[in-house]
Amino acid sequence: MTAVVLAATIGALFALGTFLLLRRDLIRVVWGLAIVSQAANLYLLAMGGIAPATAESVPVLAGHGEDVPTTADPVVQALVLTAIVIGFGMTAFALVLSYRVYEEHDTLDVSELSDRE
Amino acid sequence: MTAGPSLGGSSQLVIAPMLIVLVTAVATLLLGRRPRARAAVSLGGGAAYAVAVAAIDWYVVLAPNAPGVATYQVGDWPAPFGITLVADGLSAFMLTMVAVLGVASLVFSTRHLPGGEGRSYYFPLFHFLALGVTGAFLTGDLFNLFVWFEVMLMASYVFVAYSGGPQHTRAAFWYVTLNLLASAVFLLAVGGIYATTGTLNMADLAQRLAEPAAYGLEPAPVIGLFGLLLSVFAIKAGLVPFQFWIPTAYRAAPPQITALLAGATKKVGIYAIIRLSFTVFAGAEIGVDLALPGPVAIDSTLSFVGAALFLMAGASILVGGIGAVGRDSMEGVFAYSSIGQVGFIAVPVAIAATVTGPDLRQLAIVAALVYALNHTLAKGLLFLAVGTVRSATGTSSFDGLGGLAKHSPPLAIAVFVASLALVGIPPLSGFFGKFLVFDAAARAGAGPVIVLLLVGSLLTIAYATRLWNRCFWGAQTPAVEAAAIDRVQVGVLVALAATILAVGVGFEPVYEFATAAAEAALDTEGYVEAVDPVGPAELADSSANGGDH
Numbered sequence: 001m002t003a004v005v006l007a008a009t010i011g012a013l014f015a016l017g018t019f020l021l022l023r024r025d026l027i028r029v030v031w032g033l034a035i036v037s038q039a040a041n042l043y044l045l046a047m048g049g050i051a052p053a054t055a056e057s058v059p060v061l062a063g064h065g066e067d068v069p070t071t072a073d074p075v076v077q078a079l080v081l082t083a084i085v086i087g088f089g090m091t092a093f094a095l096v097l098s099y100r101v102y103e104e105h106d107t108l109d110v111s112e113l114s115d116r117e
Numbered sequence: 118m119t120a121g122p123s124l125g126g127s128s129q130l131v132i133a134p135m136l137i138v139l140v141t142a143v144a145t146l147l148l149g150r151r152p153r154a155r156a157a158v159s160l161g162g163g164a165a166y167a168v169a170v171a172a173i174d175w176y177v178v179l180a181p182n183a184p185g186v187a188t189y190q191v192g193d194w195p196a197p198f199g200i201t202l203v204a205d206g207l208s209a210f211m212l213t214m215v216a217v218l219g220v221a222s223l224v225f226s227t228r229h230l231p232g233g234e235g236r237s238y239y240f241p242l243f244h245f246l247a248l249g250v251t252g253a254f255l256t257g258d259l260f261n262l263f264v265w266f267e268v269m270l271m272a273s274y275v276f277v278a279y280s281g282g283p284q285h286t287r288a289a290f291w292y293v294t295l296n297l298l299a300s301a302v303f304l305l306a307v308g309g310i311y312a313t314t315g316t317l318n319m320a321d322l323a324q325r326l327a328e329p330a331a332y333g334l335e336p337a338p339v340i341g342l343f344g345l346l347l348s349v350f351a352i353k354a355g356l357v358p359f360q361f362w363i364p365t366a367y368r369a370a371p372p373q374i375t376a377l378l379a380g381a382t383k384k385v386g387i388y389a390i391i392r393l394s395f396t397v398f399a400g401a402e403i404g405v406d407l408a409l410p411g412p413v414a415i416d417s418t419l420s421f422v423g424a425a426l427f428l429m430a431g432a433s434i435l436v437g438g439i440g441a442v443g444r445d446s447m448e449g450v451f452a453y454s455s456i457g458q459v460g461f462i463a464v465p466v467a468i469a470a471t472v473t474g475p476d477l478r479q480l481a482i483v484a485a486l487v488y489a490l491n492h493t494l495a496k497g498l499l500f501l502a503v504g505t506v507r508s509a510t511g512t513s514s515f516d517g518l519g520g521l522a523k524h525s526p527p528l529a530i531a532v533f534v535a536s537l538a539l540v541g542i543p544p545l546s547g548f549f550g551k552f553l554v555f556d557a558a559a560r561a562g563a564g565p566v567i568v569l570l571l572v573g574s575l576l577t578i579a580y581a582t583r584l585w586n587r588c589f590w591g592a593q594t595p596a597v598e599a600a601a602i603d604r605v606q607v608g609v610l611v612a613l614a615a616t617i618l619a620v621g622v623g624f625e626p627v628y629e630f631a632t633a634a635a636e637a638a639l640d641t642e643g644y645v646e647a648v649d650p651v652g653p654a655e656l657a658d659s660s661a662n663g664g665d666h
Contacts, residue, residue, distance in 0.1 A: 021298070026290065033297045040301040044308035076311065079260055083304055086267045090297055093274060097290050104283040113287055 002050050010046065013039035026098040026108040033094060037087040041080050048073035130176060131189040131204045133169040134212065134251050137162060142244035149237035156227045159240040163223040166247070170209070170216040178206045178633050185637060186647035188257070196650035197318040201257035203648060206637030207396075207486075208254045210630060211388050214490055215250055217616065218380040218497040221609050222373045225501050228605045229508045238275070246272035246377060253385045257648055259310065259317040262389065263303050266353070269382055270296050276374045277366050288369035295362050299352045306345035313338050319397045320648035323641050327400030336401045343398055343418050347390065347425060354386030356463060357432035360456045364440075367452040372504030375448065379455045379500060380493040387462055387489055391482065394422045394470055395638045423470035426463050431569050433460030438576025442583065446514040447503045450584050451496065454539065457573060458492045464570065465554050468561045475639070477560055482635035484553035487627070491550040494620065495538040498613040502532050505607060506588075509600035515584075520593030525602045529589050531610035536581040538617050541574065546620035549628070 013035055020032030049072055102108050141162025148155040177187045186205040190196065204212075226243065230236050249269025256262050274296070278289035311317055314325050314334055325332045326339065352359040367375045398418040437457025444450045462485050469481035505528060506521065507513045522529035534545065541551030551574065558566045620627050637643070 021294075029294060033294060036298065037301045037304075040304040040308075044304055047308040047312035049312075075317075076308065079307070079311075082260075082264065086264070086300075089271070090267075090293070090300070093271070094290075094293050094297065097274075097278060097286065097293060100278070100286050101290055104286055 002052070003046075006042075006046055006050065010039055010043050013042065024110045026101060026110065027095075029110075030091065030094045030098055034087070034091045037083075037091070041083050041087070044076055044083060045080050048076035128187055128189050130169070130173055131187050131202045131255060132191075134166055134173070135202075135248060135255065137165045137169055138244050138248045138251055141166070142241050142248060145240040145244060146238075149241075152236075155237070155240055159243070160223060160227060162244065163220045167216045167220050170212045173204050174209050174213055174630075177204050178209045178637075179630065184647075185633070185640075186643055188647050188649075196648050197316050197321040198651075200261050201318060201320070201648050202255045203257040203320075203644070204255055205644065205647070206630075206634040207388070207392060208637075210486055210490075210634035211254045211384055212251065213630075214384060214493045215247070215254075215381045218376065218493055219247055221497065221613055222376050222501065225373050225504065225606055225609045228603050229504065239279075242272045242275055243374075243377075246276070246374075246382075250381050250385055254388060257319045259319060259322070260307055263300070263307055266303065266385070267300060269385065270300075273370075273374075273378060273382060276370045276378075278369070279371055279374070280369065284365075285369040288365040292362050292366045292369075295352065299349045302345050303349045306342045306349070309338060309342040309345075313342065316650075318648070318650055319392075320645045321650035323397045323400060324645050324650060326398060327641070329401075339398065339401050340418055340421055343393070343401075344421065344425070346393065347422065350386040350389045350393075351429055352386070354383050354390070354459050354463070355433075355456055356386075356426075356429040356459055357436045357456065358429070360433065360436065363456055364449060364452045367455070367500075368446075368448050372448065372500050372507060375452075375503075376497040376500035379451075380497040383455070383459060384489055384493060387459070387466070387485070390422070390426075390463075391466060391485070391638050394419060394466075395482070396641050396644050399639075399641060419470045423467050426467035426470065427566070430460040430463035430467055431566075433457060433463065434569060434573035434576075435460075438573050438580070441580040442576060444580075445516070447506065447518075447584065447588065448500070448513055450580055451499050451503065454577070454580060455492075455496055457576065458488075458496065458539065461551075461554060461570070461573060462489050462492060464566060465557045468557050468563065468566070472561050477557070479632070479635045479639060480553070480560070481557040482638055483628070483631045484550070484557045486631045486634055487546075487553055488550035490620065490627070490631070491538055491546040491617075494546060494613060494617050495535040498531060498535040498610055498617070499539075501606070501613070502528065502535070502610055505602060505610065506600075508606075509602045510596040512596055515587040517594055517596050518588040519591040520589070520597055522589040524593060524597050524600060525607065527607050527611055528602060531607070531614040532589070533585070534614040534617055536585060538621075540577050540581055544618070544621040546617050546624075546627075548621060549624050 017032045017036035017039055020028045020035060023029060051072055098108065105113055107113065141158065144158050145155050148158055177183055178185065186203065189202040191200040191202065223243070226239065230239055246269055249265050249272060252265030253262055253269060256265055274289060274293050277292050278286055307317065314322055316322055316325060325334060326336055329336045348359065355363045367378065370378060401418040402416060434457050437453050437455070437460060440453035441450045441457060444453055465481040465484040465488070469478045472478055472481065503513050506518065510518065512518065538545040538547035541547040555567065555570060558570060
């Protein structure tokens, strides 16, 4: 059940991201990029496997200082952490760049931008 | 654990170029307000980088009894857990190309920094771009490859937006959008490969894919995930249908950076395709035949790469060649020509992926590498020449130029040599590149491919001649008459032209180096042995000893 919900969520995020990427407004394009990269992060996280949640499977609840139960693969979480940081920086850069486009062209509409060749 | 095969210092040597370029980048950032010191540190760092790369070439690959591969396990973590850096023939060959072009571009940049507000950030960005490229060539880990790609791209984004005009900003926006999308696709592929195989270390991956049964994996999804990776690398290499960003981005970036984009970051895409297809994923047989229309049977990663690359490379040669004939500015011609030339590099890679004989496969990879070397030198020179012409005359469109040959014979000779190298005239480096590509195609018995290569070569002659006639022959325009051409810049161009000639005349050692690189690309066992990932048996041992909860 969890897996189905997660898969549907990731799919919905990709769909939304793609939809926004195809808009004419540059800010929406940046939003689309952010959402697509978050969808990719979520997908990456899901690749570590999904364990059903019980009180025993949560490290903090299972006992302090004792053996920690195996819940999910920590490698993907480390990867996602890196990917989130990179994605964050890139989104900031894309936002700055679209502000610059606005300053120089007085518009954020893609079709107006290409008219002024 | 860091025991690289013999040669005491060789394992630390692997990380040297990355450290040098990182230190230089930070130092130039700190010296932002002192232009002279900044340029001097920059040049010093570039020279040190070249020396480090030459040391890797010699001690790892070319010296008698050289080990062929050297590894550095970062932080002394054993192979599949930590980050592994690997320098072998293929990485060394690629690094050498970048070092030669990088130093030329640095010297060029000290004479003429492109205008704009961000002058003090030019050199730090330059070195961060080089850092990303170097990291991508040396890493032995798939996720780390993604990280180095991002480092390289971040610097290149800024450079495309660097000149700050309205067109540049718009070109940069689309360049950033495309590459961010590609990064998301890269992540998807990395995640899928990790879920399928349980590892991201390239040597470990190769080991597991060669014997899927021993590790209990089902390799079939890998072929589709590799398709995603291939599209990401094709975007970096600018193969059709992912070529559309090239003309605008190459026009927007400063010419000496465009030389690096064409000469170095493009080669990162080619390198990643060769490394992953032949060293890492070569063993992946999926056991079922994907029934596609036509004569192509796709039952392994390699046959998939072969089929996909043939289509993309063929289309690149045609689109690039035809596009270049119709352009009306120097950088426009060279940008489209760059799309076509990458097709010439990808065709032998596709041949290598398709044929089964080991000798022919190696010959085809050598052809791709020699052609890539020629492209780096010649196209690097030509883009730098655009920079010289543009800084001297203020224009690079055909309408504003004419009679450059009379005004500056050394510039004209350098451009002439590079154009002939693109066309493939002996005794220049381009002749051997083209000869080997045709040789590989002929031996593979690929008739249609030879016709395609011939058409591509004719198109090259057409656009090179047209550019020469419009810009270098004819009457001098007012802009050319008033031009004061910088001597150091022309010196760099002449030095690169001499290198092109030297590579062609003394081709024997270059050929040996390229052969060593191709052997390294095909030698999966040697690669795995050098990296020495911990196997499943040893893993079971260590957990039995209580090393793990």
